[in-house]
Amino acid sequence: MADLVNRASAKDLAGNWTLHATDESISVPFPLPGDALSALIAAGVLPDPYVGENELAVRWPAERDWIARRSFALDAEALAYPWAIHVDGLDTVAEVRINGRPVLAAANMFRPHRAEVGDALREGDNEIEIVFRSNVAAATEAAARQPFELPYSAQMQAMPHINLLRKVQCHAGWDWNIAMMPFGLYGDIRLERIDLPAIAYVQHRQRHDAATGAVDVDVEVRIEAKAAGEELLTVELGDEKSSLQVAFTAGTTVAATTLRIENPRLWWPVGSGDQPLYDLTVTLGGAAHRQRIGLRRLEVVTKRDEIGVPLTVRINGLDLFCRGANWIPGDALPSRITPEAVRPLLEDAVAVGMNMLRIWGGGQYEPDWFYDLCDELGILVWQDMMFACALYPADNAFLAEVDREIEHQVRRLSHHASIALYCGDNEVIGALTWFEIARANRDRYLVAYDRLSRTIELAVNRADPERLFWPSSPSKGPMDFGDAWKAEGSGDQHMWDVWHAGKSFAAYRGVRPRFASEFGFQSFVSLSTLRRYIDEEDLDIASPAMELHQKNAGGNARIVETISRYFRFPKNFENVVYLSQVQQGLAMKTGIDFWRSIKPECMGALYWQLNDTYPVASWSSIEYGGRWKLLHSMAKRFFAPINVVAIPSADIATVGLFAVNDTPSEVVVAGNAFWLSVDGARRPAGDFMKTVPVDRAVLLLTVPANGSPDEVLAFNWSDPSGEHFDHHAVSPYKALRLRDPGLVVEAAKRGGGEWCFTITASAPAFYVALETDPYGVFSDNAVLVTPEAPVEIIWTSRSGDVDPVDSLVVHDLHSSYRPSEIVIRRAS
Incomplete structure (x- = not known):
């Protein structure tokens, strides 16, 4: 959570600005925080860059300088105090002016910038400007200043030398990103009174008592002040509270206190436990800072073992x-x-x-x-x-x-x-x-x-x-x-x-x-x-x-x-x-x-x-x-926390079925394997049942890879999460002489934006995939449907209460290259 500053000590300058070309030929509304290209798109100056070949028509703004401008008012009472300008997320090479006077220069979008504004302010209306220099030009100029060449990935970046700017590197293009070089301001911009102490950062360390389970939380508060002074500092964590009078000096002062949580609720990654969060609130005079923290023991194990250097995340003692x-x-x-x-x-x-x-x-x-x-x-x-x-x-x-x-x-x-x-x-x-x-x-x-x-x-x-x-x-x-x-x-x-x-x-x-x-x-x-x-x-x-x-x-x-x-x-x-x-x-x-x-x-x-x-x-x-x-x-x-996977041997002579357990409890995995023919026939390949320890993988069954060219190895299993089914193709799928599976998809409305699609087949249908427009999320997709095992898939709308049936498209491997009969019908 962001620092919350007493309203009397700050003036927020976010909101409605205007963006101007330096020759004033273009002037458009510019909401800040935001990027300039989005403002130009909203005003109709630029087309949607994501459509067609429009990318090539939206690069020119990055090659020019631009000015963002707004006005604000200050009364005589406010002018009696000293002020600084604070900006965060300023992208990238830019200058801030107040009433025509330069007050701040920046060239790093990854850190905040702060500068005293001195006597640039005046009573009544004030004008603030951000001059955005062309980052394309700035990168080229930086390259010319280097004592030796600093190469970059030219095959991915349409705009050169971005490695010389402290800016999002993929803004210049990447092998998955459009090259537009956006610019703007993405964080806070405000005036701050500098006669009052401010909370710069709040950090903490945790000490977990292995004997009692209690946690001591050591809280450090970094205070920034223009002059020495004294204030009451209060730190609250859950139901615990600590207050102390802090004397601070000009510059940075670190104050510390400790709070003890006797019966902590530990934070876990999803799938391993719950995620309880404690409110940590720090107040100093009129300033307040709030965070949510989780109590957990974190270690990343890198101690050399018999193989080499591991990289294992350990949370609360669990790998x-x-x-x-x-x-x-x-x-x-x-x-x-x-x-x-x-x-x-x-x-x-x-x-x-x-x-x-x-x-x-x-x-x-x-x-x-x-x-x-x-x-x-x-x-x-x-x-x-x-x-x-x-x-x-x-x-x-x-x-x-x-x-x-x-x-x-x-x-x-x-x-x-x-x-x-x-x-x-x-x-x-x-x-x-x-x-x-x-x-x-x-x-x-x-x-x-x-x-x-x-x-x-x-x-x-x-x-x-x-x-x-x-x-x-x-x-x-x-x-x-x-x-x-x-x-x-x-x-x-x-x-x-x-x-x-x-x-x-x-x-x-x-x-x-x-x-x-x-x-x-x-x-x-x-x-x-x-x-x-x-x-x-x-x-x-x-x-x-x-x-x-x-x-x-x-x-x-x-x-x-x-x-x-x-x-x-x-x-x-x-x-x-x-x-x-x-x-x-x-x-x-x-x-x-x-x-x-x-x-x-x-x-x-x-x-x-x-x-x-x-x-x-x-x-x-x-x-x-x-x-x-x-x-x-x-x-x-x-990625299921408990899974069974098929791993061929190096010589492809056998296929091993392994149970994987990522849960904090041992589990029992039981099932069977069989060779599944393209006509639906099944040939047994073995049964298995084993207890799988915490955080381990265990070999369940080794199957000779002796299937025919028209068979895949299929396997069912049960574990504490339910019943499951998967398969492994020993040869490429193109070798299978697939039958038309005669897919039938029956749709039934369940209410609440949900529909149930029941899929049946007369022969195995591989990677049966459903797609709808309107958009929704399927509970499963790209599934194997066999004659003995119809598949139910739940579709949950993300487009409101809509009917997806008329737009439903069904794919499977057979229909991808040959005509197939696919029936879609509504449940009666």
Whole structure:
């Protein structure tokens, strides 16, 4: 929660501004906080950048300077006090003027800026301006000032040298993001009285008494003041309260007190327990600061073992397998990143069994409300610092700016129960080997990287010494500057050979990471989403509009080539989209099933990526706008806390069925395996029943891989969560001579925006997928339907009380390449 300042001591300057071109040829309303491109779109100056080929028509504003302006009034009484201007989230190279006088200059959107305004204020009307310098021009100018070249990923970024600015790196484009270089102000802007002390940060440390279970919470309050003084400081935590008279000096004073919670309710990640939060309130004179904190023991285990360096999150003494995904900014236009838009994405992560998100280092430190939501929902956060896929300056001025940024962000975030660890960067160690100039001058660039990394580490440890600082992702551990991309046994790993190198999905089973923090496979967004942004005549993967909505070079070709590797070739564009999503889910399931089966050697799998910034072919499991791809529905099954997975042996001679238990209790798993023919016949392959210990994977059954070319290995099982069914195809699905399954889908309204779809088949139907427009969420999707086992799927509307039946589209593997009879009817 944000600092709450006494109204008498601050004047909020957010609200209605106007945005002006420097030559005054354009003037539009500009609500702040917000970004300028959104204001220009709302005023009709720019088209919707997400539609068709409009991206190319919205880049020009970033190449110009702009001025934001508003007026405010001050009376004589207010002018009797000294004031400072405070801005937060100012993007990026900008100057603030009051009544024509420059009062503040900024060049880092990741930290607040504050400056005394002196006698710039006057009684009555005042005018404040923010001059936004072109960040494109500023980056080019910064490049010219560097003593040596600092390369960046030009294949992903349409606007160069953003690595030289402390700005969201993907604003210049990425291999899943539109290149628009937005600018604006996304946080607070206010005048503050500086004759009164202010609460800068509130942090705490927890000491858990193993004998009694009580928790001592040591609270530190950083007070900033212009002059020495004394005030009553009150700290309240739940029902506990501490008050003390604090004498503070000019500058920064740290006051501390301890409160004891005798019978604490512990905070757990979702799936492991509850998420109780305690209100922590600090008051000092007229200033107040409120937070919600969770009481838990957090450790990230990195002590070398017989394999290497693990990376295991331990909460309240329980080792946790981290199931989840990578998070990128919620929208390419910052004005659209709101709690209302983001909460459903986080809730949908929890809905499919995720307990961790990695906030990726090419995006942004998220707003306070984002971490509040993670605390509330029980989502652990791997927090990258904002450096990614490039080489960065290491001069004293840049490092001093980084130091201030990191200290601020870590002090701001440290109270959140959800923050599991801080990571120095994304793939910057790896970038040392990407560029010819860096390879030719490795020592120079390695020294520069080391200076940057040490600056980040020192700032993190100064601001929050309780949590782990992990130097980079991927990394084998501190002070190891080697290639961690394919290194097994230690640290975290990014496994990209399946997508970028075109290796088979089975290649995931050839690596044994301690923590798989990035891996992914692309798909197209659903046809319903595509039709909102692409004209019908352009719904072709080779059309200019579709290619512009694919940011990874060769991505469309790779999707199609992979389809032909695993499936029979689809009969039309609609089924290309469908199969792209099936194979994406199959790729992620292949890796995650294996890595869960080798726990505790591997203790985390975060696929790339959860969300999209705009409608684009990408690695996401949730499309822009919130629609679930088939991957997200499949994740609900492969991320289940208790699961049974099929793992072929290295020589493909046998298939092992493993039970995986991520719960805090031992469980009994019982079931049977059988070979399922394309005509529905079943051939027994064995039974199993075993007790699976806490946080372990256990081999249940080994099955000889002796199925016929028209059989898949299927298996049923029961566990404390219910009855389950899955299958494993020993050969590619294209080898199966599928029958027309004669699918019948019967729809029945249940009320409350819910419908039940009952699916029956006369022969096995693989990856039966339902899609509706209006949009809603299916309880399951991409399912195997057999003659003996009809499937019920519940659809919950996210479009109000609507009837989805007339829009229902049904896909399965057979109908993707051959005519099939699919009947959709309403229940009588």
